[in-house]
Amino acid sequence: xxxxxxxxxxxxxxxxxxxxxxxxxxxxxxxxxxxxxxxxxxxxxxxxxxxxxxxxxxxxxxxxxxxxxxxxxxxxxxxxxxxxxxxxxxxxxxxxxxxxxxxxxxxxxxxxxxxxxx
Ligand code: FES
Numbered sequence: 001x002x003x004x005x006x007x008x009x010x011x012x013x014x015x016x017x018x019x020x021x022x023x024x025x026x027x028x029x030x031x032x033x034x035x036x037x038x039x040x041x042x043x044x045x046x047x048x049x050x051x052x053x054x055x056x057x058x059x060x061x062x063x064x065x066x067x068x069x070x071x072x073x074x075x076x077x078x079x080x081x082x083x084x085x086x087x088x089x090x091x092x093x094x095x096x097x098x099x100x101x102x103x104x105x106x107x108x109x110x111x112x113x114x115x116x117x118x
Contacts, residue, residue, distance in 0.1 A: 016055055022098060023057040024049075025074040026085070031063065032070025037086075041071045044087030048094040056098050078103055081110040 001009070012018065026045055028038025042060055049056055064072045069083040073093060080103045082093060089107065097103045103111070 016057060019055045020057045021055045022078075023059065023076045024098065025059050025061045025064065025076075027061045027064040027066075027070050027072040027074075029070060031067040032072060038071045041073075041085050041087055041090055044090045045073070045094070048091055049098065052094060052099050054099050075103070077113055079110070079112040079114060080108045081112075082107050083109055 024045065026038070026042055027033075028042050029035050030038070032038075045058060049058060061072075061074075064074055064081075066072055066081075066083075071085045073082040073085040073090070074080070075082075075093075075097060078097075080097065082089070082104070085093065093104050093107070
């Protein structure tokens with residue numbers, strides 16, 4: 001392993017890749033919501049995940065290709081798509097889905113876990 005590989009491995013360790021149980025992608029606009037709305041939810045998601053201390057990776061997405069009714073939150077491995085995720089809605093999704101393991105079914109508009117063939 002060269003030094004670059006060691007740095008990458010250290011970064012992956014630091015951000016929690018080896019122990020992650022879920023990955024949450026949040027679109028912060030600008031087509032599905034305003035940038036201010038998206039950033040507000042992003043900051044809430046970061047703070048709520050940090051407070052919960054759960055092994056969930058988070059990524060800010062520039063676009064999840066739906067482009068209305070955002071901000072969109074997409075959670076894998078379940079493949080749960082949540083529209084209109086305000087900071088308040090985010091708190092419930094974090095508590096029930098990302099901590100509790102039960103998607104908030106009444107807010108989910110699509111569920112599609114990825115199952116690669118082969
Ligand atoms: S800009 Fe959010 S889904 Fe396209």
